[in-house]
Amino acid sequence: MTEAAAPTRADRPRRARDVGGFVPPVLALPAVLGLALLVLPLTALVARVDWSTIWADITAPAARDALALSVVTGLVATAVCVVVGVPLALMIARSGPRTSALLRVMVTIPLILPPMVGGVALLFLFGRSGPLGRFLAETWGIGIPFTTSAVVLAQTFVALPFLVLALEGSIRTSGLAYERTAATLGAKRWTILWRVTLPLAAPGLVAGVILCFARAIGEFGATALFAGNAPGVTQTMPLAIYTAFNGAGVEQGTAVALSMLLLVTALVVLLLVRAWRPGAPR
Numbered sequence: 001m002t003e004a005a006a007p008t009r010a011d012r013p014r015r016a017r018d019v020g021g022f023v024p025p026v027l028a029l030p031a032v033l034g035l036a037l038l039v040l041p042l043t044a045l046v047a048r049v050d051w052s053t054i055w056a057d058i059t060a061p062a063a064r065d066a067l068a069l070s071v072v073t074g075l076v077a078t079a080v081c082v083v084v085g086v087p088l089a090l091m092i093a094r095s096g097p098r099t100s101a102l103l104r105v106m107v108t109i110p111l112i113l114p115p116m117v118g119g120v121a122l123l124f125l126f127g128r129s130g131p132l133g134r135f136l137a138e139t140w141g142i143g144i145p146f147t148t149s150a151v152v153l154a155q156t157f158v159a160l161p162f163l164v165l166a167l168e169g170s171i172r173t174s175g176l177a178y179e180r181t182a183a184t185l186g187a188k189r190w191t192i193l194w195r196v197t198l199p200l201a202a203p204g205l206v207a208g209v210i211l212c213f214a215r216a217i218g219e220f221g222a223t224a225l226f227a228g229n230a231p232g233v234t235q236t237m238p239l240a241i242y243t244a245f246n247g248a249g250v251e252q253g254t255a256v257a258l259s260m261l262l263l264v265t266a267l268v269v270l271l272l273v274r275a276w277r278p279g280a281p282r
Contacts, residue, residue, distance in 0.1 A: 042263065049260050050253055057257035065232045066240035066258070073148065073236065074217040077155035081163045081212045086205070089167035090197070104168070111161045115221025118157050122226040126153065150227035151234050155216035162215050163208035170204020171197065207273045214269040218262060237262060 050057070057063060092103045110118060126133040126144045136142040144150050178200060182192045198205065220238035227234040229243060237258050244255030 045256070045259055045263065048256050050256070053253065054257045054260070057251075057254040058261060060251075060254050062231060063240065063254045063258055066235050066237045067261075069148070069151070069232070069234075070217045070236040070238075073151045073155055074213050077152050077159055077216040078163075078209060078213045080152065080156050081160045081216075082209065085160050085163040085208070085212075086167060086198075089164045089171060089208075090193075092164070092168045093171035104165075107161050107164050110158055115158060115219065116225055119154060119222035119225030122150075122153060122157060122222060126150070126226075145226060146228040146230070146234065148227075148233055151223055151236060154222040154226045155219045158219050158222055159212040159215040162211040163205075166208030166211060167201060167204045170201040170207075173204075174200040210269055210272050214265060217265070 058067065088103075088107070092100045092107070095103065123145060124130050126136075128134060128137055128143065128145075133144060136144065144153065174197070178196050179192050182196050187195070217236070218238060219236070220242065223234070223236060224239060224242075229235050229239045231240075235243070241255045241258050244252050
């Protein structure tokens with residue numbers, strides 16, 4: 001029996017067209033409607049931007065405060081996610097099947113949980129009537145809710161799963177062969193971690209950090225309930241946009257400009273994640 005010939009470069013475009021030909025044409029209409037549902041609202045947002053004043057709108061005092069607070073708290077939350085998320089991802093990737101499955105479910109819950117519910121949970125834990133909040137208040141005189149620290153905690157809660165899942169998948173994909181080889185050559189665990197495991201998982205780590213930061217600066221629900229909406233203290237960009245369309249805070253033109261800034265940030269994040277995705281074409 002002769003082996004099948006490997007596909008040539010000339011065959012690949014033809015085979016790609018053959019695969020696309022198996023999609024029933026009747027599905028084109030709902031597909032277009034679904035794409036329109038995603039694209040048209042963003043197009044309407046871009047159309048409402050006053051490009052002649054967009055820089056003045058973004059640099060207005062209230063908008064500047066919200067932007068600075070979002071960036072600073074987003075960076076701090078991302079740093080916290082890296083400190084606690086990298087060990088958690090390693091634990092999930094290197095645990096047994098049952099343990100890793102349980103840990104993965106626990107990490108995934110904040111992704112599917114409504115952000116407002118996350119804010120309620122944080123408030124019940126860190127509030128003055130919560131166990132940890134009461135301990136901090138009675139022992140150290142520290143109150144976390146409705147402070148800038150609450151913003152960081154809320155952002156960390158919703159952003160941590162993005163980093164953990166991205167890095168855990170990258171570590172699991174890299175396998176154990178290189179780590180075992182390094183161990184047979186006498187490398188210690190910390191050496192294997194820094195010289196083998198993390199370098200192999202670097203694309204997943206970078207993608208996770210980028211997604212984590214983007215999710216942090218875009219957080220709204222948990223931040224609004226747990227941290228409040230005080231300008232200059234807890235009012236991030238999403239909260240400033242929300243209050244503007246409710247007749248308070250920044251002007252609506254500034255809110256539209258901030259919305260466009262978040263949209264551009266999302267596009268940049270997608271491009272960066274694609275560039276750092278393992279196996280992605282450069």
